[in-house]
Amino acid sequence: MRRAHPSSIAIAALSAVLPACDGCHGGKPYTPYTLTDSPRASSSAVVHAPVDVAPFVAVTATPAPDDGARWSLEGSAVAAPAGHAFAQGLVVDADGDGKKDLLAWSRAPDGLRGELWFASGKAPGEGRMVAAIPADLAASGCSAQGTLSLIGPRTAAFDFAPRCPARIRERAVRWVAAVRFVAGPPEIGLELRAGASADGESLQIALDGRDRDGDDRGDVAVTLTLTGAPAPLPSGGSATATLAFFDRPAGLSRDPTEPEASLKSIGAALVADGRKRTTSPRIPAAAATARRLHALLCDDANGAHPSITTNAGPIRCGDVRLVEEASMAEVEAALSLGDPVAAMAALGQLDALGVRRKDVNALVTRSVPTIAGTLVRVTGGTPEPPRPSGFSPLAFDADGSLLMRTADGVVRVDKATFAESRAADTPAWPKELAWPPDAPAWSLSRVDDACDLAVANAHFVYSGATTSVALPVPTPARCVAGGPPAPVDLLGAGAQGFLFAYRGEVMAVPLASLPHVVAADSLAAPAQRGTTRSPDGGTIAVSTSRGVLVAVLKGTGRGAKAKLWTTPQIDGGSACVPNDGGERLACVVKQGAAIYEAR
Numbered sequence: 022m023r024r025a026h027p028s029s030i031a032i033a034a035l036s037a038v039l040p041a042c043d044g045c046h047g048g049k050p051y052t053p054y055t056l057t058d059s060p061r062a063s064s065s066a067v068v069h070a071p072v073d074v075a076p077f078v079a080v081t082a083t084p085a086p087d088d089g090a091r092w093s094l095e096g097s098a099v100a101a102p103a104g105h106a107f108a109q110g111l112v113v114d115a116d117g118d119g120k121k122d123l124l125a126w127s128r129a130p131d132g133l134r135g136e137l138w139f140a141s142g143k144a145p146g147e148g149r150m151v152a153a154i155p156a157d158l159a160a161s162g163c164s165a166q167g168t169l170s171l172i173g174p175r176t177a178a179f180d181f182a183p184r185c186p187a188r189i190r191e192r193a194v195r196w197v198a199a200v201r202f203v204a205g206p207p208e209i210g211l212e213l214r215a216g217a218s219a220d221g222e223s224l225q226i227a228l229d230g231r232d233r234d235g236d237d238r239g240d241v242a243v244t245l246t247l248t249g250a251p252a253p254l255p256s257g258g259s260a261t262a263t264l265a266f267f268d269r270p271a272g273l274s275r276d277p278t279e280p281e282a283s284l285k286s287i288g289a290a291l292v293a294d295g296r297k298r299t300t301s302p303r304i305p306a307a308a309a310t311a312r313r314l315h316a317l318l319c320d321d322a323n324g325a326h327p328s329i330t331t332n333a334g335p336i337r338c339g340d341v342r343l344v345e346e347a348s349m350a351e352v353e354a355a356l357s358l359g360d361p362v363a364a365m366a367a368l369g370q371l372d373a374l375g376v377r378r379k380d381v382n383a384l385v386t387r388s389v390p391t392i393a394g395t396l397v398r399v400t401g402g403t404p405e406p407p408r409p410s411g412f413s414p415l416a417f418d419a420d421g422s423l424l425m426r427t428a429d430g431v432v433r434v435d436k437a438t439f440a441e442s443r444a445a446d447t448p449a450w451p452k453e454l455a456w457p458p459d460a461p462a463w464s465l466s467r468v469d470d471a472c473d474l475a476v477a478n479a480h481f482v483y484s485g486a487t488t489s490v491a492l493p494v495p496t497p498a499r500c501v502a503g504g505p506p507a508p509v510d511l512l513g514a515g516a517q518g519f520l521f522a523y524r525g526e527v528m529a530v531p532l533a534s535l536p537h538v539v540a541a542d543s544l545a546a547p548a549q550r551g552t553t554r555s556p557d558g559g560t561i562a563v564s565t566s567r568g569v570l571v572a573v574l575k576g577t578g579r580g581a582k583a584k585l586w587t588t589p590q591i592d593g594g595s596a597c598v599p600n601d602g603g604e605r606l607a608c609v610v611k612q613g614a615a616i617y618e619a620r
Contacts (some may be wrong), residue, residue, distance in 0.1 A: 031104050037549070069484050077231050082109040082126070082169035094123050096144035101127050102136055103110035105205060109169050111177060115202040116141055124151070124177055124200065124207060126167045129261050133159050135167065137179055137198070139206045152198060159183035160192040167436045173239040174611075175202040180226070191217045197226055199241045201268065210273045211241055211266060219251035219475055222313060224329075233276075238268040244278075247328065247425065250309035251475045253493045253539060257303070258310030260287050262318060271441020273333075282338035289345030295350030296357070304354035305363075307348035310484035313475065315343045329359040345376050352381055356358065360619055361583035362544065362563055362572055366525030370565035389570070394586040394606060394617035398430060398439045400425060402432045404614050410467050410479075410509040410521075411453040412551030413596035415607045415614055419556040420422030421600055422606050425614050427552075434616070450550040454519065456532055461543070463536045468492070468509050468523045472500035475525060481536040487569075493540045494526045508564045508595055522553075525565045527579075545577045553598050560603040571603040571619075588618060 022620050060189045060425040061534035075327040089106030091098040102105045110125030120142025130133035133154075159165055163185040176202040183193035197210040219499045225246040233240040243264040245541035249256045263283045265276035291307060294300035317328050327336065351367035357523040368385060371378070403427045404414035418564035426449050455461035466480040466487060477494040480487055513519035517529035520541055527541040548558040555561070561581075563570045586606055589597055594608030594615055604616045 028225055050303055056437075066388070067217060071438045077173050077229075080111065080113075080171035082111050082171075083126070084109050089127075092123055092125060092140075094140060094145045095120055095142040099125075099140040099148055101125075102138060102148070102150070105129055105135060107138075108135075109168060111169060111171050113171060114142070115139070115207050116205055118143060123148075123282055124169070125177065126600050128167065128171045128506075132165050133161075133163060133183070136208075137169075137200065137209075141206070149206055151200065151207050154181055155196060155339075158194050158211065159185060160189050162186060162189060163193055170228075171230075172199075172228050173232075173241075175239040176200065176230030176241060177202070177207070178228040179232070184301075195226075197228065197243075198359055199230070199266075199273075201239075201273075208269055210268070211243075213243060213264075214330050215261065216296035218247075219313075221252035221254070221256055222247060222310070224248075224317070227268065233265065234267055236268075240268050240482075241266045241273060243312070247310055247314040247317065248396050249415045250306065250313055251491070252407065253491055254309040254476060254495065254610075255306040255493065255540065258306035258308070260307070260314040262287070262314055264331070266333075279480075280336070281341055284315065284338055284341045284343050287314075287540040288341070288343045291345050291350035292353070295353035298357045301354035301357045308351050308497065311347045312344050312498075313514050313532045316343070316475075335439050345371060345374055348374070349378070349381055350387065356384065356388045359575070359580040361525060361581055362522075362561075362570060362579065365563070365565040365570050365585070366585075368528075369525050370495065370497070372566040373499055375499065389585050391568070391585045391587060394588040395620050396588060396615055398434075398594070398616040398619050399610065400432075400439075400441060400613040402427055402441050402613060404609050405452070406608055407596035408453055409506060410511075412451055413553060413598050414551070415596060415598045416450065416550040416552075416607065417556055417598060417600040417605070417607065419601075421605070421615060424550065434614070439616070449529065452519070455600075456497070456519065456530075465521075465530075465536075468521075469506040470496050470500050470504075472496060473503045474584040479523075479536075479538060481601060483536060488536070490536055491530055491540050492523060492526075492538050494524055497524075509549065510561075510563050512544070512561055512563075513546035513549045513554050513558070515541070517541060519541065520546055522563045525563055526565070526571070541544050542579070543577050544572070544574055544579055544581065551594070555599045555601045555603070560599045560601060562597045562599045562603075562606060564595075564597070569597045569608070571599050573603050584619065586617065586619075589615065 045330040045539045047137040070346050081128050085107035105127040108126045108128050110123050115122040122592055123140045125138045127138045135154050137151040139151050152189050162184045165183045168180040179198045181196040195215040197213045199208045201210040217561050227244040230239045242600055246261040248259045262280040265279045266273040279596050295304050319338035320327050347369040348367050350585045352364050355363035416424045418424055423434040425432045431444040431447045432441050434441050455464035463481045466482050468479045478489045480489050507524045510522040511585050514607050518531035528538050529541045548556050553562040560573050568585045568587040570583050570585055572583035574581050589608045593612050594610050597606055597608040599606050608615050
């Protein structure tokens with residue numbers, strides 16, 4: 022047997038989710054125990070601190086000899102099951118009778134079917150199946166890697182990891198089983214299934230079979246470490262949660278303190294790091310990964326459908342506010358970095374949860390004061406209705422007058438008198454975003470949330486067909502299918518491409534022939550009529566969950582000084598545009614165009 026460190030065997034990166042396989046020998050796995058999901062507080066399974074024991078040096082199974090047809094054991098030969106060949110095995114006294122036994126992985130020629138096979142040292146010729154690989158783990162055309170390891174004195178782990186081509190990658194699921202050594206043949210104590218990771222993220226699974234509670238029985242701990250996040254969410258984050266089970270005479274019993282304790286630790290670390298300027302830059306990536314781990318693991322994660330499951334039933338994570346704390350950390354980190362636009366976008370994630378925290382509100386108000394905005398005029402003329410993802414029919418001119426695109430042409434609203442007159446010398450600007458403007462290769466159709474996806478999507482018309490592009494905007498935790506989309510604010514063409522905001526998040530479409538989207542490093546861009554930007558380009562208006570954020574930019578990055586205007590939202594205003602310096606804001610309302618002042 023080959024020895025490997027550390028005390029837990031890392032069980033690699035995920036790559037897949039369900040359905041078919043062409044049938045498996047022996048049918049479904051033999052699972053004699055029902056795991057206790059939530060023991061009572063008085064149960065002997067409750068442990069407040071793990072026992073400090075020496076780490077177990079994990080053992081990797083030995084490759085099968087020759088063609089895998091037979092395995093020599095205690096001077097006799099163990100034959101592989103009919104139609105199968107041994108791939109690897111552990112030779113260890115599993116039943117405690119003083120003789121070496123064989124626990125082996127036997128596989129069918131296609132590698133997608135197989136069994137865990139046991140033969141005792143007393144009767145090597147009388148092998149029996151411990152478990153058959155479930156029939157629905159992979160589809161035809163996939164391959165698979167099976168890894169058998171000894172992770173504790175009385176516990177083994179088997180990891181079955183399908184590898185599928187990109188076209189059917191999601192038709193595979195990883196299966197990890199903990200095998201308990203008991204008197205007699207070994208038995209499956211725990212099964213864990215892990216569905217597909219999204220592009221850009223990777224899940225590592227590690228099993229540890231050490232005694233956690235000091236009763237001289239090997240327990241099982243599963244460590245789940247998620248790295249990265251679905252593209253194009255910020256990558257580089259990492260989050261780890263633990264599932265723990267105690268070995269009891271009747272089987273494995275779940276430690277009720279996990280994964281709640283480890284998830285709470287993640288949230289506390291995020292909040293602490295969000296309050297420090299030195300660690301604030303890492304928060305967006307770390308928060309994205311933490312939210313994803315919570316959604317993948319927890320059955321009570323705001324109606325999510327977790328892709329990590331066990332035969333213990335649903336994984337309940339208890340009173341965990343990880344999604345809330347991740348957004349709190351993002352708010353604080355953005356304010357620490359002087360980015361009020363990102364702070365309000367993160368606050369919108371909290372609002373989507375139905376959470377209003379006084380401490381967070383007070384923190385935001387200190388940096389982003391809230392003003393009502395005084396209504397000073399509603400125009401007699403009616404602007405053209407704005408398109409959900411198009412340009413505003415309003416634009417301030419450099420002299421402070423408001424330009425309004427109507428069905429009959431452009432109307433000028435005088436800065437001082439509010440008199441309305443034809444602006445015959447002013448051409449109308451575009452209604453929708455298309456690039457290049459003179460001969461468009463693509464246009465933006467709409468932006469919306471897909472409740473079954475991790476991120477929002479932008480839909481572009483490209484070469485006559487509609488293509489969907491993932492956005493670096495998390496789907497709201499309480500997403501409503503078919504609900505009205507949030508407004509889109511077009512902010513003009515900057516160094517990264519054309520800028521737009523959705524749910525307060527600002528991103529860029531690089532001005533290439535094939536549209537894709539990246540997070541915006543800068544809010545700066547030249548003025549363009551119809552964008553939610555002032556004539557000098559230095560002030561922007563962004564729709565948020567609590568009103569219209571009017572931000573005066575600082576430099577060429579994301580720094581800004583901002584105010585939150587609430588009256589336009591109350592009035593049902595949309596497609597709002599600011600003047601130079603952000604002292605006036607004009608929005609489309611039902612009766613016409615409303616002009617507000619910051620007084």
